[in-house]
Amino acid sequence: MPSIDPIERTLSRQGHRLTGPRRAVVDTMRLLGNHFTAEEVQQALPAVGRATIFRTMKLMRELEMICQVVLDDGTIVYQLVGEDESEHHHHVICSDCGKVAEFTSDGLERLLEDVASMTGFEVGAHRIELYGQCDSCQKK
Amino acid sequence: MPSIDPIERTLSRQGHRLTGPRRAVVDTMRLLGNHFTAEEVQQALPAVGRATIFRTMKLMRELEMICQVVLDDGTIVYQLVGEDESEHHHHVICSDCGKVAEFTSDGLERLLEDVASMTGFEVGAHRIELYGQCDSCQKK
DNA sequence: GTACATGCAAAACTTTTGCAGTATG
DNA sequence: CATACTGCAAAAGTTTTGCATGTAC
Numbered sequence: 410m411p412s413i414d415p416i417e418r419t420l421s422r423q424g425h426r427l428t429g430p431r432r433a434v435v436d437t438m439r440l441l442g443n444h445f446t447a448e449e450v451q452q453a454l455p456a457v458g459r460a461t462i463f464r465t466m467k468l469m470r471e472l473e474m475i476c477q478v479v480l481d482d483g484t485i486v487y488q489l490v491g492e493d494e495s496e497h498h499h500h501v502i503c504s505d506c507g508k509v510a511e512f513t514s515d516g517l518e519r520l521l522e523d524v525a526s527m528t529g530f531e532v533g534a535h536r537i538e539l540y541g542q543c544d545s546c547q548k549k
Numbered sequence: 550m551p552s553i554d555p556i557e558r559t560l561s562r563q564g565h566r567l568t569g570p571r572r573a574v575v576d577t578m579r580l581l582g583n584h585f586t587a588e589e590v591q592q593a594l595p596a597v598g599r600a601t602i603f604r605t606m607k608l609m610r611e612l613e614m615i616c617q618v619v620l621d622d623g624t625i626v627y628q629l630v631g632e633d634e635s636e637h638h639h640h641v642i643c644s645d646c647g648k649v650a651e652f653t654s655d656g657l658e659r660l661l662e663d664v665a666s667m668t669g670f671e672v673g674a675h676r677i678e679l680y681g682q683c684d685s686c687q688k689k
Numbered sequence: 690g691t692a693c694a695t696g697c698a699a700a701a702c703t704t705t706t707g708c709a710g711t712a713t714g
Numbered sequence: 715c716a717t718a719c720t721g722c723a724a725a726a727g728t729t730t731t732g733c734a735t736g737t738a739c
Binding site: 567568587600603 | 729
């Protein structure tokens with residue numbers, strides 16, 4: 410039975426099997442919300458072996474379904490990558506609560522062009538991380 | 550004898566002692582350049598105990614003298630925080646030869662405004678790293 | 690002189706791997 | 715029904731801690 414779930418479909422299309430543990434890990438990540446640690450996923454799924462959790466997360470990282478971010482306190486958290494848009498994006502991270510928002514920007518394209526002409530580099534990959542306060546932490 | 554070094558001065562002013570191992574760690578970080586891992590620092594200083602390296606790095610993290618970043622491949626690297634306050638700039642790094650070029654851009658300000666309005670975040674600090682091929686590596 | 694810092698070694702974690710059994714496509 | 719995936723347990727790797735000794739201030 411083919412799944413309607415976008416993540417499960419991608420896994421399947423890339424030649425990976427859709428097993429119970431894998432579905433459970435994906436569901437749990439969604440349940441945990443915006444960001445989560447490997448440990449949180451593991452604790453939420455005591456029935457699934459540790460190794461499987463790490464293997465699944467490694468696979469998802471390789472397929473760019475999740476990505477890592479370092480919070481100000483040094484904690485490393487994971488986040489599901491935008492599920493509907495396959496577009497290239499970056500993160501704004503809230504220094505207070507750790508909430509991560511994604512953004513894309515046309516301004517970014519212009520920035521890259523500026524840099525290319527200033528430095529003579531042909532810019533390929535880039536990583537941009539912005540830190541600030543999210544709307545709810547601003548109100549506190 | 551008071552030190553002229555900005556990092557050493559800050560350590561001292563915050564009530565921490567200026568010991569040989571601490572100076573060595575700071576010097577090594579500068580030597581290692583833009584990015585370095587805990588392991589690289591450790592290997593460059595076989596005379597200093599592992600524990601001291603980790604303790605020093607933890608201290609520096611708490612004092613916000615270094616910060617962590619996750620590279621695309623998942624590696625966690627550290628970088629020294631703003632020592633040269635003269636001008637705010639960022640780096641373009643050549644994926645082939647490791648050459649680093651600096652740039653500043655007005656386009657960046659516009660980008661930050663775009664992001665603020667898209668996400669509702671109030672953007673404070675930011676870190677931008679671009680990867681690509683420098684002019685000489687493009688010719689190869 | 691007195692804390693604070695260090696080095697060593699052991700402990701506490703975290704992540705990966707080997708292998709035999711299981712279940713997906 | 716082949717083989718990718720799983721769970722377990724052991725291994726490998728990383729960071730922290732306890733304690734006696736050393737040293738910056």
